[in-house]
Amino acid sequence: MTQQANSTSKTATAIAHPNIALSKYWGKQTFGHNLPAVPSLSLTLRGMQTKTSVTFDGALASDAFELNGQPAEGVVLQRVTQMLDRVRALGGSAERAHVVSSNDFPTASGLASSASAFAALATAATHALGLQLSRDVLSDLARRISVSAARSLFGGFVELRAGVPSDEALSANEVAGPDFWDVAIVVAVTREGAKDVGSSDGMKHTRDTSPYYKAWVDSAPATFTHLRAGLLERDLTKMGPAIEQSALSMHAGALAANPAILYFSGATVEVIHAVRKMRAGGLEGYLTIDAGPHVKVFTRGADAEKVAAYLASVPGVLRTITARPGAGATVVAG
Numbered sequence: 001m002t003q004q005a006n007s008t009s010k011t012a013t014a015i016a017h018p019n020i021a022l023s024k025y026w027g028k029q030t031f032g033h034n035l036p037a038v039p040s041l042s043l044t045l046r047g048m049q050t051k052t053s054v055t056f057d058g059a060l061a062s063d064a065f066e067l068n069g070q071p072a073e074g075v076v077l078q079r080v081t082q083m084l085d086r087v088r089a090l091g092g093s094a095e096r097a098h099v100v101s102s103n104d105f106p107t108a109s110g111l112a113s114s115a116s117a118f119a120a121l122a123t124a125a126t127h128a129l130g131l132q133l134s135r136d137v138l139s140d141l142a143r144r145i146s147v148s149a150a151r152s153l154f155g156g157f158v159e160l161r162a163g164v165p166s167d168e169a170l171s172a173n174e175v176a177g178p179d180f181w182d183v184a185i186v187v188a189v190t191r192e193g194a195k196d197v198g199s200s201d202g203m204k205h206t207r208d209t210s211p212y213y214k215a216w217v218d219s220a221p222a223t224f225t226h227l228r229a230g231l232l233e234r235d236l237t238k239m240g241p242a243i244e245q246s247a248l249s250m251h252a253g254a255l256a257a258n259p260a261i262l263y264f265s266g267a268t269v270e271v272i273h274a275v276r277k278m279r280a281g282g283l284e285g286y287l288t289i290d291a292g293p294h295v296k297v298f299t300r301g302a303d304a305e306k307v308a309a310y311l312a313s314v315p316g317v318l319r320t321i322t323a324r325p326g327a328g329a330t331v332v333a334g
């Protein structure tokens, strides 16, 4: 890792893509800082992106954040400032920053916008201060604000192990690049607008109140290992059941929290049934669901259009988005 402060470069723009976990992260360790309790494995997606520009300016009295054309405040701004504080500490700067970010897909709705947001922010902010950090260090930085963001630093299939007490840093790493396998994720969008319970609150509530949380933490590593092996063999039929078990076990744990956390809408359940019917009809694809009502189907690249048409015909599906393996976060200007 090399760190270089360059006082003349104060602005930079980065893009990052969301990632969808095939083997889910849900729950933080009770020790350390923002360490995941279970391993996860995701696919970084092109076709959806966050673009973020950061400008450090000595004349600013506080950080300002504009998201999708609107000034953001409250918790959203606080998380941005937390990231900027870490970057300022690394770069030895006290300057406040103006951050402008936009997503070309629904924000905070279970489409992994926090992953691409904090991967792009970590990349742009460090670059703006002239810091040259490795992808590993940026991944660790992003993970401290949003665990899933650690994975969006990398392209293709990415893993993040569970945290252990001795971890001072924890970064994701690439398992296989974007060109490893011609696959796609088709998102069945079932609602526009923000979700009810954010993932951080949802997983904390699950850990604190769900009798199934321990079973989830105990069983997730074996699901992850099976899925990872299937991936390296490019074996969709082997990976598929583990993809669905990971997501549905995560939601079962959340449903058993007190009070229950229910991310599904009626259309979510319709799509679950439809995907089973689709497979029974010979079109192979496996579903996953995050902290929101959308259903994402992992399938072969050659079948993506057929899967998208199938999902679009399910009652309650507003539209579909087809995304293919993409690259890690990159600086585009500055």
Ligand code: PMV
Residues within 6 Å of the ligand: 020, 021, 023, 024, 025, 026, 040, 112, 114, 115, 146, 147, 148, 149, 199, 200, 289, 290, 291
């Ligand atoms: O790190 P967060 O707060 O974006 O949580 C991500 C949680 C899930 O999207 C449900 C699963 C995952 O591994 O991405």
